[in-house]
Amino acid sequence: MTALLWRDLRLALRAGGGFGLGLAFFLIVTVLVPFGVGPETALLTRIGPGVLWIGALLACLLSLDRIFALDWEDGSLDLLATAPLPMEGIVSIKALAHWLTTGLPLVLAAPVLGVLLNLPPAGYLWVVVSLALGTPALSVIGTFGAALTVGLKRGGLLLSLLVLPLYVPTLIFGAEVARRGAEGLALQSPLLMLAGISFGVIALLPFASAAVLRINLR
Amino acid sequence: MSIWEYANPVKFIRVTDRILPWIAGGAALCLAVGLVWGFFFTPDDYRQGATVKIFYLHVPAAMMAINAWVMMLVASLIWIVRRHHVSALAARAAAPVGAMFTLIALITGAFWGQPMWGTWWEWDPRLTSFLILFLFYLGYMALWQAIENDDTAADLTSILCLVGSVFALLSRYAVLFWNQGLHQGASLSLDAEENVADVYWYPALVCIAGFVLLFVALVFLRTQTEIRARRTRALLAREGRG
């Protein structure tokens, strides 16, 4: 399993896809928002946490189709399926690799981009916490979507259509934690809900993803 | 092909062919009676005026939008457990109908909200949940469209329907939470359908019956279509091979 993880990480690094592209996308989205809504600092402060969450979500979405695409094309996915590893383990590792190459950099970059959006000082901590707690859920849900569309020619657009509605609860609670944190409000309940969603999704969704992948490899 | 693959669909077509005219007729009758009754022969509400007439469309559509998804969920489960092809195809057939009901509920809701709330759209928990439900319908239908192999498509969409149901429920609660978080105390009551007077209730009941029958008729018809289309494909494929 660790071998698979290392292999995935190396591939992502070498291809330069995950890391750089997702981060650059995140940066661009965050830079574009003030152009769209105007440079008022008060407004940016208010919408900042939400913008960071949307940006992270879209950046995450961008790299989802790569989770299985390469392995599908060169047939190593079939090899993995016949390996002694359970399919649930494979999809979990894939999701973890995706999070390490996409989600984690986004979490680390968020405070830097927060400066651009004039985030209040109290906000930085909670933006990072909410993203750190929420992005694993995004990766796992995204892995499910990627498994659904793995064999399809033009799966990218369909993947977004399938995954985005599934992202709604995570986004709502994640952005709510960040927003309340930035405004200094009580945030225990959204934080607990976000954690609940993340852990629930990590525990249960790999079974669905594995079932889907088995069907697709049939 | 085993006997199961034929026996069930054939029987399904035979049975539904016999009862479809009755259901369709009943749907047309109920809708005509209910809507005409509601439109022409009910008094205006003292508070909402003539807009109360919108509810004869809005409430049944909203109910069926959810019921259609539940029916798809049950059909998907039957497909996963028992692997009856008709079940998977019925789920596929129901999706566009359910999506249409969702859209009707949203549009009539907007028409009602415009004079009542002074806005076409309010990020009210219920409205938002329906919008999300509509997105789920879209994704479900798109996945059916995208996959060529019939059995793979049935399997994948069933699992999507299952997972989607969980997430739709989660979204429902998330949205409730989110909206309360946004404007506390601002309670926009959409509960006009509860505790209404009998004058409004009876035509509404007829309309609900009409929408249910319409849904059943459309699902039967579309399932037949799916069965026939699949049989055509199977025959052509066999001809190509032989």
Next chain:
Amino acid sequence: MMPDLGKYAVAVLGSYGVSLAMIGALVWHSIARARRARAELDKVEARLNRHG
């Protein structure tokens, strides 16, 4: 005959119009597709029966 809808005429008529149009369109589409599928199946079956 026509009930007095007052200032809500647009809203009420609009929602009835849009809803009925959508229901009509879906019914029409379903029937058209059903006809086409039936005709196609009949054609293929007839051809197969003739050949063998």
